[in-house]
Amino acid sequence: MKSGGCLCGAVRYELRGASTSVTYCHCAMCRRWHGHVGAYAAVDREDLALVEERGLKWHSSSSNVRRGFCAECGSCLFFDTAGDPKLAFCPGTLDEPTNLRSKAHIFVASKGDYYAMAEDGLLRLDGSP
Numbered sequence: 001m002k003s004g005g006c007l008c009g010a011v012r013y014e015l016r017g018a019s020t021s022v023t024y025c026h027c028a029m030c031r032r033w034h035g036h037v038g039a040y041a042a043v044d045r046e047d048l049a050l051v052e053e054r055g056l057k058w059h060s061s062s063s064n065v066r067r068g069f070c071a072e073c074g075s076c077l078f079f080d081t082a083g084d085p086k087l088a089f090c091p092g093t094l095d096e097p098t099n100l101r102s103k104a105h106i107f108v109a110s111k112g113d114y115y116a117m118a119e120d121g122l123l124r125l126d127g128s129p
């Protein structure tokens with residue numbers, strides 16, 4: 001089992017099932033929300049258990065997407081797409097070792113103009129997977 005949480009501890013969670021590998025999203029919305037590229041992995045919705053949620057707030061960023069963050073320290077934590085059996089989380093919030101691997105960059109065509117992407121052997125997609 002893996003555990004994770006925000007910077008201040010007002011949101012803590014446990015992963016009770018296997019996680020996907022990590023995807024990096026370069027879209028403008030994720031860059032704004034994370035401050036740079038967004039990293040995500042996902043678990044089956046029922047495998048993510050909140051063990052502390054006093055700081056957790058949700059921002060509806062699209063009609064079918066809400067983003068979970070800590071209202072006390074500002075950490076980005078969850079990306080929840082309505083109807084998706086998986087719930088995405090920000091892997092930087094996991095306690096280490098995460099034992100996760102990276103898989104792909106997505107929305108590469110809309111990446112920020114202030115950085116270059118080094119060749120890293122990962123899959124690159126111009127939209128969502």
Ligand SMILES: [Zn+2]
Nearest residue numbers: 006008070073
């Ligand atoms: Zn916090």
